[in-house]
Amino acid sequence: MVDLxxxxxxxxxxxxxxxxxxxVFRALAAHEQEQLDRERLLVCQxxxxxxxxxxxxxxxxxxxxxxxxxxxxxxxxxxxxxARGLGVVLGDxxxxxxxxxxxxxxxxxxxxxxxxxxRESSIQVGARDMVLxxxxxxxxxxxVQLLDGMASHLxxxxxxxxxx
Numbered sequence: 562m563v564d565l566x567x568x569x570x571x572x573x574x575x576x577x578x579x580x581x582x583x584x585v586f587r588a589l590a591a592h593e594q595e596q597l598d599r600e601r602l603l604v605c606q607x608x609x610x611x612x613x614x615x616x617x618x619x620x621x622x623x624x625x626x627x628x629x630x631x632x633x634x635x636x637x638x639x640x641x642x643x644a645r646g647l648g649v650v651l652g653d654x655x656x657x658x659x660x661x662x663x664x665x666x667x668x669x670x671x672x673x674x675x676x677x678x679x680r681e682s683s684i685q686v687g688a689r690d691m692v693l694x695x696x697x698x699x700x701x702x703x704x705v706q707l708l709d710g711m712a713s714h715l716x717x718x719x720x721x722x723x724x725x
Contacts, residue, residue: 564590568687582670583666583669584667584668584669584683584685585668585669586666586667586678586681586685587665587666587668588665588666588667589642589664589665589666589675589721590641590666593666593675594664595656597649597664597675600642600645600689601619601649601653602646602648602709603645603646604627604630604643604646604647604650605636607630607643608626608627610632611630611635612626612627612629612630613668614626616625617648619653619654619657620653620654620657621654621657621658621705621708623650623654624650624651624654624705625704625712627650627704628703628704628705630643631647631692631701631702631704636692636696636702638693638696638697644692644696645689645690645692645693647687647692647702647704648688648690648691648692648693649675649688649719650658651676651688651691651692651704651708652677652686652688653689654676654704654708655686656677657713658708658712659679659712659715659719661679662677662678663678663686664676664677664678665677665678668686673696674690675685676689677716679715679719680723682719682725684715684719686710686711690719691707692704
């Protein structure tokens with residue numbers, strides 16, 4: 562949550578800022594971890610059957626290979642689990658790319674969702690839905706570009722020490 566109360570653009574009612582809830586983080590429960598694993602597995606199965614990829618890493622190099630699923634139009638907005646699975650693999654790549662990032666559950670004003678979180682801070686990324694949301698918006702998805710964008714956005718936040 563960003564505190565706008567001291568900003569010149571702040572709303573007149575201080576309650577507008579106070580009304581937003583503070584995110585609550587917790588470890589993934591077993592069934593939540595299993596759901597992410599099922600989504601990863603679906604990506605593995607589709608990559609094997611459609612691309613012949615049987616051995617790839619859930620890191621930057623794997624994203625390069627998996628990009629073909631998107632480029633060939635094999636992942637559509639109505640393929641909810643596959644699109645989310647690619648988002649999970651994207652989040653996994655982020656945990657490989659940046660130290661101290663890991664999957665957690667967050668509950669906030671928007672619900673309860675798995676996110677990639679930096680240490681015990683408020684820094685989080687909803688990687689699981691990134692691919693799906695872009696597909697639903699009719700936008701092209703470049704997995705490596707998303708990874709690079711997340712890292713370039715997160716690193717200054719981490720370096721600032723402003724996010725507890």
